[in-house]
Amino acid sequence: MDDSGKESCDGEFQMNIIDTPWNTSDKLAKLSSLGITTIIRYYNFSNSRTLPEKRLELAEAQHICANGMKLAVVFQQLQNKVSCFSFQKGVAAGKRAFSYARDDIGQPEGSAIYFAVDFDASHEEIEANIIPYFKGIKEGFDTVSGDEPQYKIGVYGSGLVSNSLTEKGLVEFIWLSMSRGFRGTKQAFAAGVYNLCQQAPAVSQFGLSFDYDVVNPEVSDFGSFTIEDDESQALGAGKNESRYRVIARSGLRLREGPGTGFDIIGGMSRGQIVYVKEIKEGWASIDLEGDGHLDGFASAAFLEQT
Template sequence: MTVLTGVKAPFELTQYAIAIKQQGIDFVIRHYSHQAGKSLSLAEARALTDAGLQIGVLWEAPEAHLGYYTRAQGCADGAAAYLMAQAVIAQPSGSAIYFALPDVAEADGAASRYVEGVNQAFRAAAAGERQYKVGVYGSGACCQALLADGLASVSWLAAGGERDYTGYSLRQQAGALLPVDDGQRISVSMVSHSPERPAGLFRVL
């Protein structure tokens, strides 16, 4: 499998899609969110696809306190992300939706309970419809545990994550200023892909 290079951005990339591809980028990570300006739209997904870019998606809650990461909240976030993937983007079956798990979520089993809720929501929504892989974004210890427990299919190692954890599909890298049109630069985070594991990336029709 080929090594791929990606960028993550919390803002719309439609107007920069061709320029991003011209910089040697293979994929972009965008968000599903309750914040309209932050979320991937169908028009943006089509523009990225037309430019030859693959797409990955991340659900990242604005809250990071331990009390947020409950099974009930995982159900709610999982259902919302699934609905966006299916009804808004028509994200292809078999691709992944990643869920961000800050370090605070690892305490006292909170991460596991939250992702159990995500899985419950996916199972409830998937009957006879598109099916998506659950991905997790966090520390090596967190990713490894959730994959071992069968709660996630793919993992994304956060910046500063353990060097000895090699089971990731994606790895967060440093930030960068990417040249785009008219001499502009956009601030993005770089993401690397493990050639040994699929990452659940997709294109749209």
């Protein structure tokens, strides 16, 4: 999420929650040494070339929980301008987030999925676009769940956005973005009307970029969760959802290891369906046949989940 021009939510808090668009699997021991207890990761429709590890995958979720940490999640594709928001876009986001949480991650019922509003929306934009978007999210949840939604809806954004959605009964959790200059954010923080508050500045340690977040000391619940860490269960449950399509125009090289320094051992054509076992440091481990055997590695930036 954009961190330009942002100031932190002031005060004395425990700095044990982070959010990041990067895979944390190989950084968990170091994060634990910092006292991190919860990691906030992303759901989306598809990753971008600039953020090829943005979406939380099952293997990472299991690694996080196996290391004694909790998870929280936010859905964000772009959501950084008003044109990203409409009722129909909310329905699509709600369906995708709910299905991915339930079918791919095994997120437990009663926990939260936050949805990002990553810009300083005005009153008019909230009424015309943001409120319809969150009404669409609720409809998307109802459609997938058969009118029995098992996840709570949260919002990441400004104080004004959060307050407007709360008044309409559309969200149960509030995560204030770190921009104190956004409408209503300073007031919401001062009044304690939030569950989480993102901190500035962004941090980069041991090769991982992340933001710190603090929990409202008066409201301990913010919708976090844990999942089972049984990896043998994970392979069976996630097999159908690990299908990826090669989107590189001229095809994609298959390498012996995760990096350009490893030998090229084959290639994949544009549009080819492959199975991805894990994505780490921007490199996907590839199973060409879907038989559980590793065939090589390829750049995750040129793969799209189907």
